[in-house]
Amino acid sequence: MAARAEIPLQQVNGPSALGGGPRRFFDLLWLMSVTEFKRVYFGTVLGYLWSLIRPLLLFGVLLFVFTKVFRVGSEKVEHYAVMLLLGIVLFTFFQEATTNAVTSVVAQEGVVRKTQFPRLVIPLSTVLTAMMNLSLNLIVVLAFVFAFGVDPTWTWLLFPLALVALLTFTAAVGMALSVLYVRFRDVAIIWAVVAQVLLYLTPILYPINAFEEENQTYEHLLMCNPLSVIFTQIRIWILHEADAPSVLHAAGGWAGLIPATVIFFGVIAFGAWIFKREAPRVAEAL
Amino acid sequence: MTTESVLLANRAASAPGPDTPPAIRVEDLYKSFRIPTQRVDSLKERAVHPFASRDHRELHALRGISFEIRRGEFFGIVGRNGSGKSTLLKLLASIYRADAGSIQIAGRLAPFIELGVGFNHELTARENVVLNGVMMGLTPKEMRNRLDKVIDFAELREFADLKLKNYSSGMLVRLAFAVMMEADADVLLIDEVLAVGDASFQQKCADAFHQMKTEGKTIILVTHEMGSVESYCHRAMLISDGEIKYIGAPAEAGRQYLKLNFAGNSDAPVSTEEPEPEEPEEVEEDVDPGEGARLVSCRVINAGGEGTPTVEMGEPIRIETEIELLRDAPGLHCGLVLGNADDVSMFELSVPVQSTDGYDIKGNKVIVTATVQNPLAPGRHFIHCGLQSPFGISVYVPKAATFVVFGTHPSTGIIAPQSEFDVRIPGEEE
Numbered sequence: 271m272a273a274r275a276e277i278p279l280q281q282v283n284g285p286s287a288l289g290g291g292p293r294r295f296f297d298l299l300w301l302m303s304v305t306e307f308k309r310v311y312f313g314t315v316l317g318y319l320w321s322l323i324r325p326l327l328l329f330g331v332l333l334f335v336f337t338k339v340f341r342v343g344s345e346k347v348e349h350y351a352v353m354l355l356l357g358i359v360l361f362t363f364f365q366e367a368t369t370n371a372v373t374s375v376v377a378q379e380g381v382v383r384k385t386q387f388p389r390l391v392i393p394l395s396t397v398l399t400a401m402m403n404l405s406l407n408l409i410v411v412l413a414f415v416f417a418f419g420v421d422p423t424w425t426w427l428l429f430p431l432a433l434v435a436l437l438t439f440t441a442a443v444g445m446a447l448s449v450l451y452v453r454f455r456d457v458a459i460i461w462a463v464v465a466q467v468l469l470y471l472t473p474i475l476y477p478i479n480a481f482e483e484e485n486q487t488y489e490h491l492l493m494c495n496p497l498s499v500i501f502t503q504i505r506i507w508i509l510h511e512a513d514a515p516s517v518l519h520a521a522g523g524w525a526g527l528i529p530a531t532v533i534f535f536g537v538i539a540f541g542a543w544i545f546k547r548e549a550p551r552v553a554e555a556l
Numbered sequence: 557m558t559t560e561s562v563l564l565a566n567r568a569a570s571a572p573g574p575d576t577p578p579a580i581r582v583e584d585l586y587k588s589f590r591i592p593t594q595r596v597d598s599l600k601e602r603a604v605h606p607f608a609s610r611d612h613r614e615l616h617a618l619r620g621i622s623f624e625i626r627r628g629e630f631f632g633i634v635g636r637n638g639s640g641k642s643t644l645l646k647l648l649a650s651i652y653r654a655d656a657g658s659i660q661i662a663g664r665l666a667p668f669i670e671l672g673v674g675f676n677h678e679l680t681a682r683e684n685v686v687l688n689g690v691m692m693g694l695t696p697k698e699m700r701n702r703l704d705k706v707i708d709f710a711e712l713r714e715f716a717d718l719k720l721k722n723y724s725s726g727m728l729v730r731l732a733f734a735v736m737m738e739a740d741a742d743v744l745l746i747d748e749v750l751a752v753g754d755a756s757f758q759q760k761c762a763d764a765f766h767q768m769k770t771e772g773k774t775i776i777l778v779t780h781e782m783g784s785v786e787s788y789c790h791r792a793m794l795i796s797d798g799e800i801k802y803i804g805a806p807a808e809a810g811r812q813y814l815k816l817n818f819a820g821n822s823d824a825p826v827s828t829e830e831p832e833p834e835e836p837e838e839v840e841e842d843v844d845p846g847e848g849a850r851l852v853s854c855r856v857i858n859a860g861g862e863g864t865p866t867v868e869m870g871e872p873i874r875i876e877t878e879i880e881l882l883r884d885a886p887g888l889h890c891g892l893v894l895g896n897a898d899d900v901s902m903f904e905l906s907v908p909v910q911s912t913d914g915y916d917i918k919g920n921k922v923i924v925t926a927t928v929q930n931p932l933a934p935g936r937h938f939i940h941c942g943l944q945s946p947f948g949i950s951v952y953v954p955k956a957a958t959f960v961v962f963g964t965h966p967s968t969g970i971i972a973p974q975s976e977f978d979v980r981i982p983g984e985e986e
Contacts, residue, residue: 277662282650282660282665283653284654285652293695294690301687302687305679305683305687308679309676309678381674382651385692386649386666553651554589554652
């Protein structure tokens with residue numbers, strides 16, 4: 271009783287993205303992600319296998335289509351299969367995390383409206399759950415990398431840098447989408463289409479140098495997509511092919527990298543800004 | 557000493573004094589909601605009707621509320637639906653953001669606006685308890701240490717590893733309540749969650765509340781049930797239309813709440829402006845019995861002489877009847893039958909309509925005011941009014957007026973006589 275009397279009065283500022291202190295924020299983020307991961311993978315019969323079968327199946331089909339049916343520049347890459355698999359697994363992460371984030375805040379309506387809850391935990395936990403899947407999938411990818419005869423080099427150690435960039439970008443997109451969806455329910459449909467388009471506008475199915483010499487403009491245009499930059503760089507670091515174009519070359523010089531950089535940081539800033547702005551009002555708008 | 561005064565003494569003993577430091581200080585709190593008349597939920601609608609969204613009503617949920625809750629106080633908040641009390645609760649719980657004003661809280665506040673929020677039905681009780689505890693601000697480790705206590709309090713030991721989707725609703729509520737009890741916050745915010753579980757669990761909850769009270773926790777209780785406000789709270793606050801109507805003794809807050817509740821109920825009272833009395837059943841001789849007198853109005857009034865739809869339990873009932881005499885009516889009596897909502901006649905009053913000097917009234921209009929002791933139990937009552945004279949007047953107006961008897965204690969039965977008790981233990985006389 272005497273000890274309690276020491277507690278001073280503190281100003282309460284209402285709900286916010288991070289409300290409740292950093293420790294609670296990370297405790298909740300971790301618990302939410304782990305429980306969601308468990309729910310998905312222990313709630314189904316085949317469990318984790320599902321999250322592996324999906325990209326692998328897609329990989330098998332695409333590998334057949336793009337090496338046997340169409341030639342989309344697959345002959346320009348020494349290890350097309352590895353590039354394709356890595357690209358699919360990483361893009362699956364991006365797509366899964368953002369798509370789940372769209373509805374996350376609305377789906378957690380009860381928590382948002384009835385408890386004191388740091389809002390940001392909700393979209394971020396969906397990203398973290400997808401991240402857990404990705405980690406498991408990357409182990410499988412590693413097995414394929416060796417199976418296809420790619421030798422490890424020191425540049426593999428740089429891969430986490432690209433991963434951090436992808437993760438940050440994904441989180442920012444997820445944050446923005448989750449609060450926009452509270453206001454505009456069309457966001458879910460629009461995003462499904464945009465994510466599909468992004469799959470084709472990122473050098474995943476085809477290498478960035480798939481174009482003829484006279485069509486270099488396409489290459490430069492594609493490099494406006496920050497995901498293209500990240501995926502191209504990952505290809506360079508992991509596959510270490512002798513004749514692969516550098517990011518700089520594909521973008522056509524430093525100036526060519528400006529749009530992607532602006533978009534990358536613009537999306538992150540927008541995600542943080544809109545989430546911070548909308549978070550206090552989410553409970554009322556639901 | 558009566559039992560009630562023992563209770564009062566207890567309450568007074570544990571109530572924190574005015575010099576206790578505040579646990580919550582609210583200053584000039586404003587909150588309004590914008591309610592769009594047409595909700596714009598899609599981008600297309602926004603594009604097609606760019607100005608439609610500007611169309612909205614402003615709903616002022618709270619209009620400048622200031623109060624302080626002392627440390628260790630059990631504080632009740634009462635108010636009708638839509639009075640703003642839920643908004644206040646959500647502002648205190650950091651679910652909504654205030655438009656203006658400030659809230660200061662000492663220590664950690666755990667809100668319980670609904671039991672079992674955030675439970676994941678695909679997970680076991682153990683996992684949910686930890687998750688819920690963390691939501692309330694404990695660390696996962698602290699919550700794991702308390703896990704056994706929670707499960708035991710909820711009496712769910714055999715089901716601790718069962719997924720929540722297989723739980724009955726009663727079990728869920730018990731689990732949620734148990735988590736709340738172990739949340740160990742400095743300030744607890746509880747919104748009408750007392751009436752949960754079966755009788756034995758309810759007793760357990762009541763005991764737990766009393767324990768928290770003696771432990772000196774600050775508890776805010778929002779409820780409609782005046783009984784629990786009176787039995788737990790040190791002080792209570794009545795909110796109406798976003799403003800504080802009363803703050804102080806729980807009994808008084810409860811009384812004012814009930815008064816407010818029935819006063820606003822304007823649709824219920826039967827019209828007292830009965831234009832024509834009902835057709836009499838018997839026609840006597842050649843005189844039309846209804847012709848001699850007419851009931852103009854019949855209403856219940858308060859001490860100030862104004863009409864009122866409510867009478868407090870135990871307070872006298874004042875009935876004012878206005879009669880129009882169309883001719884001399886010697887020996888005229890006004891009969892008032894009080895019946896309850898089940899059409900049971902409670903008692904009858906027969907008032908001779910006479911002037912003060914004893915002569916029969918010859919004027920045009922007479923106002924008869926009757927003041928009756930009120931033995932009625934809480935509930936709606938009706939007054940059936942009749943006029944009768946030995947010379948042929950017979951008027952009967954059923955349900956000429958209606959009123960509600962209100963009281964803080966619900967009472968079984970149709971009457972609630974005033975009573976006093978004397979409890980003694982034989983042999984301990986001085």
